[in-house]
Amino acid sequence: AQKITQTQPGMFVQEKEAVTLDCTYDTSDQSYGLFWYKQPSSGEMIFLIYQGSYDEQNATEGRYSLNFQKARKSANLVISASQLGDSAMYFCAMREGYNTDKLIFGTGTRLQVFP
Amino acid sequence: EAGVVQSPRYKIIEKKQPVAFWCNPISGHNTLYWYLQNLGQGPELLIRYENEEAVDDSQLPKDRFSAERLKGVDSTLKIQPAELGDSAVYLCASSLVDGDTQYFGPGTRLTVL
Numbered sequence: 001a002q003k004i005t006q007t008q009p010g011m012f013v014q015e016k017e018a019v020t021l022d023c024t025y026d027t028s029d030q031s032y033g034l035f036w037y038k039q040p041s042s043g044e045m046i047f048l049i050y051q052g053s054y055d056e057q058n059a060t061e062g063r064y065s066l067n068f069q070k071a072r073k074s075a076n077l078v079i080s081a082s083q084l085g086d087s088a089m090y091f092c093a094m095r096e097g098y099n100t101d102k103l104i105f106g107t108g109t110r111l112q113v114f115p
Numbered sequence: 116e117a118g119v120v121q122s123p124r125y126k127i128i129e130k131k132q133p134v135a136f137w138c139n140p141i142s143g144h145n146t147l148y149w150y151l152q153n154l155g156q157g158p159e160l161l162i163r164y165e166n167e168e169a170v171d172d173s174q175l176p177k178d179r180f181s182a183e184r185l186k187g188v189d190s191t192l193k194i195q196p197a198e199l200g201d202s203a204v205y206l207c208a209s210s211l212v213d214g215d216t217q218y219f220g221p222g223t224r225l226t227v228l
Contacts (some may be wrong), residue, residue, distance in 0.1 A: 004157075035216070043204060044118075045158070045219035091157050101146060101214060102171065107159025 002107035003027065010048050011111050013091045015080045020067070023092030029053075033095040034075040036066065036105065040088040048111040050088075051075055082113045117141070117219030121207050127226045133195035136223045140188070140209030147184055148217060150191050150206040158206050161214075164190065202227045 006071045007023045013019040025034065036048040051059045051066045059066045067076040079086055118140040126159040128134050135140050140147050145166050150158035161180070163171040164189035175182065179198070194201055208217040 004202070038218070043124075043206075043222040043224065045208070047216055047218060050216060093157070101148070101163055101210065101217075102160055103158075105159070107155065109119055115201060115207065 002041070002102045003096075004092055006034065006092055006106035006109050008109045009107075011049060011109055013079075013111065013113055015113055015115050016081055018080045019082055021022065021079070021090050021092075021111065021113065022104060023075045023077060025073050025092075025094050027073075027094065027096055029096045034066070034068070035076045035093040036064070036075075037091045037093060037105075038086075038088045039108070045091070049077070050108060074112060079111075084113050087111060087113045118215075119204075119207055119209055119218055120224055121220035123223055125154070125224050125226075127228065128197055130199055131196040133193065134197050134225060136192045136205050136225075138190045138192070138207030138220060139219055140207070144209035144211050144218075146210045146212065146215070146217075147190050148183060148210075150188070150208065150219075152204040152206055152222070154203070163168075163193070164195040180210050181195075194224060197225075199227050199228045201225060 032053045034051045038046045048062045049059050049064045051068045058068050063080045064079045089108045089110050091108045093103045122137050147164040149161040152158040162175045162182050164184045167184050182192045204222040206222045208218045208219040
């Protein structure tokens, strides 16, 4: 079974609007970490936001927030006030256990922001 | 602070030829990773180094792939001989310590003809 599932191959959003990118995960570990990365056409994976499984509050980083619903095993990324520069691929990833380094990535969602 | 540096950015070779990719991690980062990203997929870990020691190379196809990080800083990933199916993006990442956030380089896009 896939560990990380991103069901939206592509999403469109108008500039200045908010958009939610879905991510569900599968793990039996109690301790894990969830990450979102942005990959523009240049190819570099840019770290956006992190949520630990024991964090009680949803993570926020500027215009990015992570809607963490532990019981549903979902970690959706919310981008507020979309900008044209947000157009890119977005990957959700999970690190299982504490102090392990293996990241498991989803297949990504391509976001396109239009004027 | 400089990010993860990779070279070359693009490489085109014929099958059966050797190829090498170079990575310089963020200064002070002890952990270095090589990932393979096929078209339309997320990255998959090939090998992870803690300083100069390869601590996880279970996903590295050792018949044709090799990697080294001799002085615990920069690293080289080699393929010999390359096959058509090796066409992909090879990403390098580093983290300060084991378990910390990983920061990626721009990748090397390999095309095998």
